[in-house]
Amino acid sequence: MRLNARPRGVARPDDPAVDTPVPNRPGTGREARGDPRSRRRGGRFGLYGRMVARDVARNRGITTALVALMMLSVMLGTASAGTLVRLIGASSNLMTLADAPHVAQLHAGEFDQPEVDRWAAGRLEVAHHQAMLMLGIDGGNLRFGGEPQTDSIQQNSLVVPNGAHDLLLDLENRPITRIEPGTIVLPVIYEGQDGLAVGDTVTITGAAGFTKDLTIAGFARDSIMNPAIASSKRLAVAPVDLEEVRARTGEVEHLVEFWLQDPATQSAGFKKAYQDAGMPQAGPMVDSATFQTLTVIGDGMVASVVILVSMLLLVVGLLCLRFSFLTAAEQDYREIGVLKAIGVAPRDVRRIYLTKYALLAGVASLLGLVGGLSLTPVLTRNITRYMGTASTPWNWIVPILAAALIFVVLVLFVLVLLRRFRKISAVVALSAGATHQPKATRVRLHRSRMPVQVRLGTMDVIARWPTYLLLLVVFAVSTFIMIVPVNSATTANAPGFINYMGIGTVDLRIDLRSTDEGSPDAFGAVVEQLEADPSVAVIAPMVTTRNDTIDRDGNAASLYIENGDHGRLPLTYAEGRAPTGGSEIALSLLALHQSGLGVGDTLPVEVEGQVRDLSVVGSYQDITHGGKTAKSSLPTGSEEVMWYVIGVELAPGADASAITREYGEQFAPAKVADIEQWRSQTLGSTAQQLTVAAGVSAVVAIVLAALMTALFARMLLARDAGQIAIQRAIGADDAGLRQQYLTRILLVLVLGVIVGTVAANTLGELMFNLMFEGMYGGFETLAQGTSRIDFSVNPLLAYALLPAALLGVVTVVTAASSRSISTTEISSLTTE
Amino acid sequence: MTTATAVLDAHGLTKTFDGHTVLQGLDLEVGGGEFISVMGPSGSGKSTLLYNISGMDTMTAGSVAFAGQDLASLSQKQLARLRLTTMGFIFQHVYLLKNLCLLDNVVLPAYLAGLAPREQLNERAMALMRRTGVAELADRDVSEASGGQLQRIGICRALINQPTILFCDEPTGALDSAAAAEIMDILGELNTEGTTIMLVTHDAKVAARTSRVLYLIDGRIVGDRHQGRYDGTRHDQRHLELTEWLLEQGL
Numbered sequence A: 001m002r003l004n005a006r007p008r009g010v011a012r013p014d015d016p017a018v019d020t021p022v023p024n025r026p027g028t029g030r031e032a033r034g035d036p037r038s039r040r041r042g043g044r045f046g047l048y049g050r051m052v053a054r055d056v057a058r059n060r061g062i063t064t065a066l067v068a069l070m071m072l073s074v075m076l077g078t079a080s081a082g083t084l085v086r087l088i089g090a091s092s093n094l095m096t097l098a099d100a101p102h103v104a105q106l107h108a109g110e111f112d113q114p115e116v117d118r119w120a121a122g123r124l125e126v127a128h129h130q131a132m133l134m135l136g137i138d139g140g141n142l143r144f145g146g147e148p149q150t151d152s153i154q155q156n157s158l159v160v161p162n163g164a165h166d167l168l169l170d171l172e173n174r175p176i177t178r179i180e181p182g183t184i185v186l187p188v189i190y191e192g193q194d195g196l197a198v199g200d201t202v203t204i205t206g207a208a209g210f211t212k213d214l215t216i217a218g219f220a221r222d223s224i225m226n227p228a229i230a231s232s233k234r235l236a237v238a239p240v241d242l243e244e245v246r247a248r249t250g251e252v253e254h255l256v257e258f259w260l261q262d263p264a265t266q267s268a269g270f271k272k273a274y275q276d277a278g279m280p281q282a283g284p285m286v287d288s289a290t291f292q293t294l295t296v297i298g299d300g301m302v303a304s305v306v307i308l309v310s311m312l313l314l315v316v317g318l319l320c321l322r323f324s325f326l327t328a329a330e331q332d333y334r335e336i337g338v339l340k341a342i343g344v345a346p347r348d349v350r351r352i353y354l355t356k357y358a359l360l361a362g363v364a365s366l367l368g369l370v371g372g373l374s375l376t377p378v379l380t381r382n383i384t385r386y387m388g389t390a391s392t393p394w395n396w397i398v399p400i401l402a403a404a405l406i407f408v409v410l411v412l413f414v415l416v417l418l419r420r421f422r423k424i425s426a427v428v429a430l431s432a433g434a435t436h437q438p439k440a441t442r443v444r445l446h447r448s449r450m451p452v453q454v455r456l457g458t459m460d461v462i463a464r465w466p467t468y469l470l471l472l473v474v475f476a477v478s479t480f481i482m483i484v485p486v487n488s489a490t491t492a493n494a495p496g497f498i499n500y501m502g503i504g505t506v507d508l509r510i511d512l513r514s515t516d517e518g519s520p521d522a523f524g525a526v527v528e529q530l531e532a533d534p535s536v537a538v539i540a541p542m543v544t545t546r547n548d549t550i551d552r553d554g555n556a557a558s559l560y561i562e563n564g565d566h567g568r569l570p571l572t573y574a575e576g577r578a579p580t581g582g583s584e585i586a587l588s589l590l591a592l593h594q595s596g597l598g599v600g601d602t603l604p605v606e607v608e609g610q611v612r613d614l615s616v617v618g619s620y621q622d623i624t625h626g627g628k629t630a631k632s633s634l635p636t637g638s639e640e641v642m643w644y645v646i647g648v649e650l651a652p653g654a655d656a657s658a659i660t661r662e663y664g665e666q667f668a669p670a671k672v673a674d675i676e677q678w679r680s681q682t683l684g685s686t687a688q689q690l691t692v693a694a695g696v697s698a699v700v701a702i703v704l705a706a707l708m709t710a711l712f713a714r715m716l717l718a719r720d721a722g723q724i725a726i727q728r729a730i731g732a733d734d735a736g737l738r739q740q741y742l743t744r745i746l747l748v749l750v751l752g753v754i755v756g757t758v759a760a761n762t763l764g765e766l767m768f769n770l771m772f773e774g775m776y777g778g779f780e781t782l783a784q785g786t787s788r789i790d791f792s793v794n795p796l797l798a799y800a801l802l803p804a805a806l807l808g809v810v811t812v813v814t815a816a817s818s819r820s821i822s823t824t825e826i827s828s829l830t831t832e
Numbered sequence B: 001m002t003t004a005t006a007v008l009d010a011h012g013l014t015k016t017f018d019g020h021t022v023l024q025g026l027d028l029e030v031g032g033g034e035f036i037s038v039m040g041p042s043g044s045g046k047s048t049l050l051y052n053i054s055g056m057d058t059m060t061a062g063s064v065a066f067a068g069q070d071l072a073s074l075s076q077k078q079l080a081r082l083r084l085t086t087m088g089f090i091f092q093h094v095y096l097l098k099n100l101c102l103l104d105n106v107v108l109p110a111y112l113a114g115l116a117p118r119e120q121l122n123e124r125a126m127a128l129m130r131r132t133g134v135a136e137l138a139d140r141d142v143s144e145a146s147g148g149q150l151q152r153i154g155i156c157r158a159l160i161n162q163p164t165i166l167f168c169d170e171p172t173g174a175l176d177s178a179a180a181a182e183i184m185d186i187l188g189e190l191n192t193e194g195t196t197i198m199l200v201t202h203d204a205k206v207a208a209r210t211s212r213v214l215y216l217i218d219g220r221i222v223g224d225r226h227q228g229r230y231d232g233t234r235h236d237q238r239h240l241e242l243t244e245w246l247l248e249q250g251l
Helices: A036-058 A060-098 A113-121 A239-246 A263-276 A288-341 A346-379 A381-387 A394-423 A426-432 A452-463 A465-493 A495-500 A519-532 A589-595 A656-666 A675-682 A686-719 A721-729 A734-777 A795-823 B046-053 B076-086 B102-113 B118-131 B147-159 B177-192 B235-248
Strands: A103-108 A126-137 A142-144 A155-159 A183-187 A201-206 A210-222 A232-237 A251-260 A285-287 A508-513 A536-550 A556-564 A584-588 A602-607 A610-620 A629-632 A641-650 A671-674 B006-017 B020-031 B035-039 B061-066 B087-090 B165-169 B196-200 B212-217 B220-226
Touching: A036 A060, A036 A346, A060 A210, A060 A288, A060 A346, A060 A381, A060 A394, A060 A686, A103 A263, A113 A126, A126 A232, A126 A239, A155 A239, A210 A232, A210 A239, A232 A239, A251 A263, A263 A285, A263 A288, A285 A288, A288 A346, A288 A394, A288 A465, A288 A686, A346 A381, A346 A394, A452 A465, A452 A734, A452 B102, A465 A495, A465 A686, A465 A734, A465 A795, A495 A675, A508 A519, A508 A656, A508 A675, A519 A536, A519 A641, A556 A589, A584 A589, A584 A602, A589 A610, A610 A629, A656 A671, A671 A675, A686 A721, A686 A734, A686 A795, A721 A734, A734 A795, A734 B076, B006 B046, B020 B046, B020 B061, B020 B196, B020 B220, B035 B046, B035 B177, B046 B165, B046 B196, B076 B087, B076 B102, B087 B147, B102 B118, B102 B147, B118 B147, B147 B177, B165 B177, B177 B196, B212 B235, B220 B235
Parallel strands: A155 A232, A183 A210, A556 A629, A584 A610, B035 B196, B035 B212, B087 B165, B165 B196
Antiparallel strands: A103 A251, A103 A285, A126 A155, A126 A251, A142 A201, A183 A232, A201 A210, A508 A641, A508 A671, A536 A556, A536 A602, A536 A641, A584 A629, A602 A610, B006 B020, B006 B061, B212 B220
16 A cells, blocks of 8 residues: 555656656655554554555546446346346246146147046056147137237147146236136237237137137236247137137147156156057157246346356456556555565555455445346346246345355455565565566567557567456457357358258248148148249158157167158258168257267167168257257158158249248148248247347447456556656657557457457357257257357458447547546656 | 857746746756756756756746747647757666667667668667667666666667757766766767757766856756866866855855
């Protein structure tokens, strides 16, 4: 701590041949003279407190920035911890209140309830079971507030809510067990969509001019089909309305639900037993772990991103703390010598600094905690809306623990920094006067052809690189948090992204679900018609079947295999190639990982009742159907067909949107979508959210860079006051000096942008893939290479416009900050 | 004394700091080729005079003309250029830039002025360093030279742009007597070659080697002694006479 404040804040270099500012002459205050009276009067704490207060006042700029950074880090840390704990609490609360099933099987087509009842009665692990009738309404026959749902990829089904088990809950989390005739309760996801509100009308149409209007009575939380990513939605109506509609339109499906005695241990075996028993299974089977994953994934991702930003801010905060500490230590070096010389124990010297930084970290942590607790409701708005809230003390304990943890990290860091004080000798401190001696480099001015000030700036960065490390990290972090979301958004929005969705480059995609015996004929008719259409260039019809396979450990598992000619409209394989015959198979990366196999191995697959060893010839990324799919050309006649997909490439000049519309009407209930529409709807709002996140991150990054540049430039100029005075004295003009400082900061910026860009394209891409791996395979598939998406970069945006924006802002801020060069007094060099 | 070839002409030069007047309406004329020492007790305004008369600091009132040009009429940029090309400064503590080697410190003002090709400037710097006996230190760092050697480097830096006038603020103040004598020998030679020198010192031995001594008390020139050019002889006699004169001034 400096004991007597310098009046004008300008350095007075009086150290022989040294260009660094010299600390004040020690010992004007009673404290510095070690006068025992000062201790008696104020006590040791009073002395330390006064020294801390004076130090904070002297370095107001850096102290404010330091507290702000620590506070932001704590705020985001506590808010994200709060979000996660509320998310987990709310989702399990919803599961409990709604009594969500442990296993659910969607089945389209004929359904034999007594058969299921008989089978379930023989299973000891089944605590309870039930089947719910769901009446699927085609998007073309459904209008919300007048808006047709033709383009929606959601499968909307009318249901009569259960009276017990698998309950729909209202927005107060109370069970909805009865619906008034003439009304409908929609999933909460639709609330606010196109201005949809209670009292609006939902219209269902059908053959022969059938029209049924239902008034929206409310919105419901659905424990198993809440999020957008679950593509089925349950719309609750009265039994009488369901029967009326069923008589005129809709496709009946059944949701067969089971509650097990011990789902954690029995779920896997039960699912296998159900399938082996040939129970109704024309549709996906999911379990409660999947419901919960789907429910938490979206908000979990947001919370994870906030945690990441918080950690980055903590790193910047720690570096800023180090910078602040070194600046203070440099200013106080001689005073530390005085304190040691008069016999103050090194422990006491360290305590002064510890008091200061612990106080700052404490204030920042408290403010951050308050800010974080206020921010949590904003971050949890979606969670509250979709799942309600669970009131537990953990909602408060976890954020407080997070704040405490960051506080401890900060204090421990200061303790590590304080170790350097042990090395200070009183004599050296008194004679040298400063810790910070710029080192000469082997780079020489007289050997350079560069402009003088540019060269001097470059040499300073090389000579004092640890000083510039803080700024380098800030610029690299800014670049990183600017580019990664932008690249993520451009990747998810790029047309080529469909390659990672298990489909080659096509113009249209036609999806037909296999519902009954008529489905193969319907599929055949569509194929026939497409082949005859001159506006269609190539079609790739695919039939997806569910086949049993045996993995490396001998476990049986089901696999969705897409059969057809994969040489037509091929996709890009991550490894290997497309399968060409019935003896070859390509697996999605997740399926490959879970089977424990590699390309070149063989996979036993049951085909037409016989086990065939298929060679795994390729792997590809597929983020659809839970990420676990396969491609082959197996016979499908006697297999259980799940769905049909036809990829269509149109002839040059064909009007894709007109054909999509025409086919949509012609091939109903098959879903026809141009591929762009399909991509954007399947990815749901993810791509859109990423675009918004990219914009927000870019602004945050630029603001962070601007603030830190301003702070750093101020500190640098204060530290270099002596050096500036010397250069001005020998005739350097202010414009030239400003050029020198601009060179220093822009050089660091360029390096930071390079580091940040490289990190964004390696680490950032890795993080993006980790996100998909976590989303599709859970924790155990993280970093296992099950997602290998390459960033699709918009070079103009990512490598030109955004860095240019950063460059522009940093240049303006540096130029503005370095105006104070003109106020540096050359007369500070005077000996008088 | 008024000379026909006045380099500096100050009238009513006043400087106040925080309400305290350090220079009180001082008049001074410096002729071309003069070797002036400025003496006086601590706080009498010696260095302040040096910094204000050279345009390095801004005077509160009065005027200073350098080679007929009013310093107050010049912009900061013009003043910087004037300091760079026509004035040289030597400080007690040298104030070298520590991240530059010694040769780089010398050539820096020349590069900033950019009046000749860099090779030529490098050669000129080496010539100066040879003349002051520090050529072998050219590639060394600031921390690798003694106080006397550093002061010679400071002189080389002050001379690199061939200034008309040298301002020296206690150039020997931090040196032992042998090193101080060597520095004064160099300054004497430069003055003989025609460089005007204005030097602040506490040391009567140093002042005895100059041709004119100004004595300041409380920001006023209370004594102005012309003692003739020093030719290397009668040093003790000059020292004695100057000491007596200083005593008369109230030292």
